[in-house]
Amino acid sequence: MDAPEIDENGKGLLFYGDTTVEKCQLVGGQPNVYLLQTSTVLERENQLSPQAGQFYLLRSKRTGVNYGRPISVYHSETGRAEDGKKKVTVQFMMLEKGRGTQELAHLNIGEKMTVTGPLGTPWPRPDSFITGNSKSPEICIVGGGIGVAPVANLASTFPDGSYDFFACFKSGCYGLEHVKASTLEITTDDGTVGTKGMLPAVFTKERVRKAGYKVIYACGPAPALSYVKTVAEELGIRCYISMEHRMLCGLGACLGCTIETKSGLKRCCKDGPVFDSRELEFPKPAPRRKPLEANEEPDLSVDIAGVHFKNPTIASAGTFAFGQNFRGLSDVGEWGGICSKGCTLEPREGNHGERCLEVAGGNMNSIGLQNPGVPYFIRELLPGMLGLGPVVIANLAGSDIESYVEGAKLLDKTDCDMIELNISCPNVKAAGLAWGLSAETAYYCVSAVRVVTKKPLMVKLS
Ligand SMILES: Cc1cc2nc3c(=O)[nH]c(=O)nc-3n(C[C@H](O)[C@H](O)[C@H](O)COP(=O)(O)O)c2cc1C
Ligand code: FES
Structure with a gap:
């Protein structure tokens, strides 16, 4: 069980609260890398200052996200606020990625953000691994992209020149102002700084072996970390990786x-983010596909239940009627599949009154299964759908078991490619409860339909 982060009086050792943004600026000529600075004023003297390798959860107060984003400490200083309380000034180096980091990156100086931390395991100190007698550095540090932040923080805790530092970036470089390495080796994919290429261009097994490093610390993209782990383990060098x-x-x-x-499974936030590399398993990178020839189309086809779709897009039931309405607006023939509006054996008029309402993320609707009935669908609509090109899926709805079975028998005699059994409909003989709401009624309905058709059958639960 985790020990609570509290003192003997039950008071918390971490900081949780709102802080003021002191700096928020682009760095290193990058279009999307920001230095963000804030200070936490600690109520109690025993509250924790961050150690290298730890992170904070950060969230803008003006936010649309529910959770703070983990961002490593890039630099920190502990001092005193005007009232004498312990004050920890923390800098973060942050890549603007999705919604959470975008909100943080666009904070103005003086705005508030919510901060929790310091969290996670720090980098283990190297004192017990290094001899201190070697003329060349025994510590090796590797940072890739924004992963440079937590290792640069670690570097700043070592004496100047006591380590070598390998930093790799896509273009340009950043986050190195506190790095005072014996050798600073930089690579960029585009050759704008340092050696053109990726980490293996400079961090070769031979070079690492000759350097005689006793410990390697690394953070960055997974392929680079996997490579560092392999090199370290093949040479028997202790290696720590921040995940x-x-x-x-x-x-x-x-x-x-x-x-x-x-x-087994470990929590990145609590058991890590720093792990012994020997503990970690990186999935093997997927083999690189042969680049496409000019004008060659990628193969996006998929097979589902023996039916071949030219791509994995299916217009789902109810969204595209019977495929005709969107012709001329969308290239309907390019879809992988098209599923008909749900059809019941008998035609249905559907619900009266308001049927739909726009809500965040989509709409709520109550159409009431308006449809022309399976026989009309087969006679008048299915031929047009079959002429469109995509796989045709007939969505079959029902009210009682007989109507499902009869509808399936009729569809079985057609050229539709699959049947989608819509069991979110109310079961009129079970007080209107949807068929799919219990395993027993779902089983009953699906197995009754299964025996009357040879067509591939999929089931729509809701
Ligand atoms: C332990 C840990 C430390 C991280 N440190 C940083 C960091 O220092 N800088 C950064 O840009 N991203 C860092 N990340 C990645 C961000 O957390 C991630 O990009 C962000 O959560 C994405 O959220 P968004 O897609 O809503 O922007 C870290 C992630 C973890 C798990
Ligand atoms: S984020 Fe909750 S356990 Fe790690």
């Missing part, structure tokens, strides 16, 4: 941030 994973609570409680390790 990334999407987080929710950041405190070890929600179990939402687990990563694969040799001893």
Whole structure:
């Protein structure tokens, strides 16, 4: 069980609260990398200052996201506020990525953000791994892209010149102002700074072996970390890696941030983010596909239940009627599949009154299964659908078991490619409860239909 981060009086050791943005500016000539600075004033003297490798959860007060985003400490200083309280000034180096980091990146000086931390495991100190007698650095640090932030923070805790530092970027460089390495080796994909290429261009097994490093610390993109791990392990060098994973609570409680390790799933926020590389398992990178020839189309086809779709897009039931309405606006023939509006054996008029309402993320509707009935669908609408080109799926709805079975028998005699059994309809013989609401009624309905058709059958639950 995790020990609570509290003192003997039950008071919290972490900071949680709103702080003021002191700096928020682009850095290193990059279009999307920001230096963000804020200060936490601690109520109690025993509250924690961050150690290198730790992170905070950050969230703008003006926000549309529900959870703070984990951002590593790039630099920190502990001093005193005007009232004498312990004050920790923390800098973060942040890549604007999605909604959460975008909100943070566009904060103005003086605005508030919510901060929780410091969290996670720090980098282990190297004192017990290095001899201190070697003429050349025994510590090697590797940072890739924004992963440079937590390792640059670590570097700033070592004496100048006592380590070598390898930094790789796509274009240009940033985050190195506190790095005072014996050798600073930079690579960029486009050659704008340092050696053109990626990490293996400078961080070769031979060079690492000759350097005689006793410990390697690394953070960056997974392929680079996997490479560093391999080199370190083949040479028998101790190696620590800081991992990334999407987080929710950041405190070890929600179990939402687990990563694969040799001893099972571990929480990135609490058991990490810093792990011994020997613990980690990186999935093998997918083999690179042969680049497409000019004018060659990629193969996006998929097979579902023996039916071949030229791509994995299916216009779902009810969204595109019977495929005709969107012709001329969308290239309907390019879709992988098209599913008909749900059809019942008998025609249905549907609901009267308001039928739909726009809500965040889409709409809520109550159409009431308006449809022309299966026989009309087969006679008048299905031929047009079959002429469009995509796989045709007939959505079959029902009210009682007989209507499902009769509808399926009729569809079985057609050229539709699949049947989608819509069991979100009310079961009139079970007080209107949807067929799909219990395993027993779902089983009853699906198995009754299964025996009357040879067509591939899929089931729509809701
Ligand atoms: C432990 C940890 C530390 C991280 N440190 C940083 C960092 O220093 N800078 C950064 O830009 N991203 C860092 N990330 C990645 C961001 O958390 C991630 O890009 C962000 O959560 C994405 O959220 P968004 O898509 O809503 O912008 C870190 C992730 C983890 C798990
Ligand atoms: S984010 Fe909740 S356990 Fe890690």
